[in-house]
Amino acid sequence: MPTAPRIPHDVDLDARYAAVKRVALAAAQRGMAFYRDREALTVMHKGGDQQDMVSIADRQIEEYIRADLSREFPEDGLLGEEGGAADLQARCLWVIDPIDGTACFVNGLHAWCVSIGLMVDGEPTLGAIADPNHDELFHACLGRGAFVNDAPIRASAARQVSEGLTGVGTFHPRGKAHFIPFLQGLLSSGGMFIRNGSGALMTAYVAAGRLIGYYETELKSWDCLAGLVLVQEAGGRRNDFFRNNGLLDGNPYLVAAPGVYEQLAALIGPSLDGD
Structure with missing residues (x-):
């Protein structure tokens, strides 16, 4: 089991936490606009794998996320499913999936979301997962708890x-x-x-x-x-x-x-x- 991560106190997590929630929600709404008009999407398959899809929505939404985060935090690195890596050695690294669940997205199933996380000093430190189909924003920052919208969440108490x-x-x-x-x-x-x-x-x-x-x-x-x-x-x-x-x-x-x-x-x- 991994050791408990260290919480960085010399990085502006407040600004980044506010930003990741804002950007994830805005990106999810962009995703919904594509989703409602998904019959018009051009869908491609990665590497010939018929189950691994990408659409113009994935690419445009990731471009939006990258542009917004880069504008606010130009010193941070970026790693995205569609756009690859930029400045992987940066202390703060954003990790982006513009549409997680693309196969569901293009087939009209409500199991897709926008996922944006931040690593600081190599540790997962904050993140937001926006699910516009159910009006849910899951978000967390190390040391501050985990939430869906404004409600705290906890893992199951199951023993079996x-x-x-x-x-x-x-x-x-x-x-x-x-x-x-x-x-x-x-x-x-x-x-x-x-x-x-x-x-x-x-x-x-x-x-x-x-x-x-x-x-x-x-x-x-x-x-x-x-x-x-x-x-x-x-x-x-x-x-x-x-x-x-x-x-x-x-x-x-x-x-x-x-x-x-x-x-x-x-x-x-x-x-x-x-x-």
Whole structure:
């Protein structure tokens, strides 16, 4: 389990926390405008993978987010799913997913969001996940708690996987060999699973106690950076996602309520840590 992160006191987190909430909400409303007119969108597939989609909405919304954050915090670095990296060595690094759940977005399903997180000195420090379909803004800053809109949230008090729903997912290039065995173990233990197509939202739901855990055989940092702060502040646990260049390459991923984390990790097995 990762050690508790250090809260930076010499960075203006107040300004950045206010900005990330404002920008995420504004970007989500831009996303809704595209969503309502999604039949007109041009959709492409990344690398020939029919499940990995990108649309003009993803690109334009990320450009908006980057421009706004760069204007207010020109010294900060940026890492986005669509626009790549700029100044990765900066002390403050924004990690952006303009539309997490693009496949849901283009197919008219209400499981997509805007996710923006900030790393400070290599630690997830604040984040916002805006879900305009349900008028929910999940947000958190280290040391200040986690919230949905203005209401505090906490991870589930479940002690067994049979006491709630576990979010799951897999990504085709690698890791899928571990997926079916995990599902078999979860079901054999009395658990049940759900997949909604958005890693950011499922992470937020763990922080909010709606899911008892979320396992993905491979996830990218822009899908989860904001949510990791939520989980931390809501009293949940996570695996060591950032090992072996996880920031850029992604890794197996587990977040869970503290009472079921070890049980879920045991069901996943050594692949969770890359062994």
